[in-house]
Amino acid sequence: MTDQDPPLVGILMGSRNDWDVMKAASETLSELAIAHECKVLSAHRTPKELAQYVTGAEGRGIRVLIAGAGGAAHLAGSVAASTVLPVLGVPLASSDLNGLDALLSTAQMPRGVPVGTLAIGAAGAINAALLAASIIGVHDEAVRDKIREGRAAMARAVLESRLD
Numbered sequence: 293m294t295d296q297d298p299p300l301v302g303i304l305m306g307s308r309n310d311w312d313v314m315k316a317a318s319e320t321l322s323e324l325a326i327a328h329e330c331k332v333l334s335a336h337r338t339p340k341e342l343a344q345y346v347t348g349a350e351g352r353g354i355r356v357l358i359a360g361a362g363g364a365a366h367l368a369g370s371v372a373a374s375t376v377l378p379v380l381g382v383p384l385a386s387s388d389l390n391g392l393d394a395l396l397s398t399a400q401m402p403r404g405v406p407v408g409t410l411a412i413g414a415a416g417a418i419n420a421a422l423l424a425a426s427i428i429g430v431h432d433e434a435v436r437d438k439i440r441e442g443r444a445a446m447a448r449a450v451l452e453s454r455l456d
């Protein structure tokens with residue numbers, strides 16, 4: 293992957309304040325050598341710019357969109373409303389409800405416009421990136437091999453655990 297490679301994954305977040313968690317998705321994609329881009333766009337603060345970005349994404353070669361947001365999180369649903377690309381939602385714990393509000397508003401999409409919803413927070417951000425990689429890996433054996441290597445490394449770490 294070089295900086296010149298066209299991005300295959302778009303990582304969106306509703307606020308700059310979401311970056312501390314959402315950068316885990318970016319780091320995971322970088323480890324898998326999957327070109328991606330990261331942007332702050334808000335469903336309620338920048339709705340026109342969000343729709344413009346999402347409607348142009350497929351034509352620019354983006355294959356999966358990841359959307360992280362907190363509170364009454366509309367971002368992933370708004371993204372899904374404007375594209376048929378797969379949309380993966382990451383609920384963030386940025387409100388007094390610690391992400392439960394974002395989890396429900398991201399997961400409970402009415403039928404017809406799906407959002408694949410991951411766990412709250414960093415685990416969800418990492419898993420969104422891994423799931424995006426699996427989606428891209430359907431047509432890319434090299435990506436599938438990298439995912440397998442990551443799983444093998446996790447297994448080794450468990451088996452080599454020391455309790456002293």
Ligand code: RP5
Pocket residue numbers: 305306307308309310334360361362363384386
């Ligand atoms: C959402 O509102 C963002 O995704 C963020 O998690 C939350 C709070 O945003 P800020 O007020 O911190 O910018 O739109």
